[in-house]
Amino acid sequence: MPEDVRIGLLGCSSIAARRFLPALAASPARLTAVAARDAGRAAEFAARFGGTPARDYRELLERDDVDAVYVSVHTGGHAALARAALAAGKHALVEKPLATTEADGAAVLAAARAAGRVVMENRMxxxxxxxxxxxxxxxxxxxxxxxxxxxxxxxxxxxxxxxxxxxxxxxxxxxxxxxxxxxxxxxxxxxxxxxxxxxxxxxxxxxxxxxxxxxxxxxxxxxxxxxxxxxxxxxxxxxxxxxxxxxxxxxxxxxxxxxxxxxxxxxxxxxxxxxxxxxxxxVGALGEFLAAVRGERDLAAHGERTLAGLxxxxxxxxxxxxxxxxx
Missing domain, CATH: 3.30.360.10 (Dihydrodipicolinate Reductase; domain 2)
Incomplete structure (x- = not known):
């Protein structure tokens, strides 16, 4: 995995604008694509923060210039969108909580293991x-x-x-x-x-x-x-x-x-x-995620804590x- 991990944004939330994207700008990773339920909002975010606006989440997940995604949609959509990203071969940093139930969280972690990809709850x-x-x-x-x-x-x-x-x-x-x-x-x-x-x-x-x-x-x-x-x-x-x-x-x-x-x-x-x-x-949470994507960090204990919380x-x-x- 290259040092400059290419990130796609799934969801144009307030927390993404206020905290995640400034942290991303200070990291070696870079924003390459942006998607939201409203394509107009994705275009506004892309103009402000960079990256290419996608028409929808599926289009972003099909892009070959996205290595990993940051999922920042409503809480009820975290697990499903994380699984979709993993199925598309992307790593996923997911806003807290990873899911709404322990069973759904376990399914996401199982999907990550099956795909050989990293998933991490953003317990910042x-x-x-x-x-x-x-x-x-x-x-x-x-x-x-x-x-x-x-x-x-x-x-x-x-x-x-x-x-x-x-x-x-x-x-x-x-x-x-x-x-x-x-x-x-x-x-x-x-x-x-x-x-x-x-x-x-x-x-x-x-x-x-x-x-x-x-x-x-x-x-x-x-x-x-x-x-x-x-x-x-x-x-x-x-x-x-x-x-x-x-x-x-x-x-x-x-x-x-x-x-x-x-x-x-x-x-x-x-x-x-x-x-x-x-x-x-x-910055600390993103750094841990990027280290895991590069194979430098084992997130097994993090996943166990995620399930304990759920x-x-x-x-x-x-x-x-x-x-x-x-x-």
Whole structure:
């Protein structure tokens, strides 16, 4: 595989414009083709970012100047479009989550193995160094034994017509923002994780949940309290609470490329604030994907974590359905 991997864009989303394409421009890869449901939008993106506009997704996948694709369509379309790309012989970087269920995610990973191609869920936030710093402090005993993880990702109310309010497009707060606190738990706790209980918040105008919470337990008994939603003031944070202190990260999941995170380390007799370097986690995620495409990185563990996350989403969904809802 050449160093300058040729990328096709499947879906002209806001996140593609704001984060992925700037990261791509800073990489050795290059954009060669663009497709969207609306051919006019694809032409606009191509004029702005480069590449050749395709009439539709199929035309892009048939091009011989595309080695890999970035899938950034509505969540409900991720798995099917990823499988189509793999069947066409393309590698695929897929916006999170890879699928809406564990079964669909497993089918995508199986398709990648059968095709001999790379597929990777774009779990971008884990590529920011602030998380390794927090994990290192825990490992070094800075807060003693870890007892509880609390994580939250929530955003203010969305417009009524937003696609994340539509179940048929893979909408709902759990898949969109609940993904982040769930993967924070998978990042820091000892697997496997079990869902102890969950609840969800609904809105009679929509057929998806607009918020929820879950209680998880890891293999050693450490608890994880997860909160997510579309009806809150913005929050993107987690806390690691140990026997002798706690670590807090704000802007944990969606920091801007130039944002310098501040890690708060609280102990019995003092509070320490550490300003950490700014990083673009999209650059890190794309770099890992390109390394895998070039055969320099094994993504087996990444795939296992992807399925573990989807299994927890399935379990939270089932547990919240048993518990009931609030409006």
């Amino acid at each position: 936030f884990v590529h920011h160094g602030q998380h390794a710093t927090a994990a290192g402090l825990v490992a070094d005993g800075a807060i003693g034994e870890l007892r509880v993880l609390s994580a939250a990702m929530a955003i203010p109310p969305l417009p009524a017509g937003d696609i994340r309010h539509r179940a048929d497009l893979g909408g709902g707060a759990l898949l969109d923002v609940g993904y982040y606190p769930l993967h924070a738990a998978l990042l820091h706790l000892a697997g496997p994780l079990a869902v102890v209980g969950a609840t969800r918040q609904t809105d009679p105008r929509y057929d998806v949940e607009v918020g929820g919470a879950a209680l998880l337990r890891d293999a050693t008994g450490v608890a994880a309290h997860l909160t997510y939603g579309f009806t809150h003031a913005y929050r993107s944070s987690y806390e690691l609470w140990g026997e002798r202190g706690r670590i807090v990260l704000e802007r944990a999941f969606t920091p801007a490329a130039g944002w310098q995170p501040v890690l708060r380390l609280e102990r019995q007799d003092r509070v320490e604030l550490r300003t950490l370097p700014a990083e673009d986690h999209f 299994a927890l989403i399935d379990a939270i969904r089932a547990a919240s359905a048993r518990t009931g809802v609030s409006e």
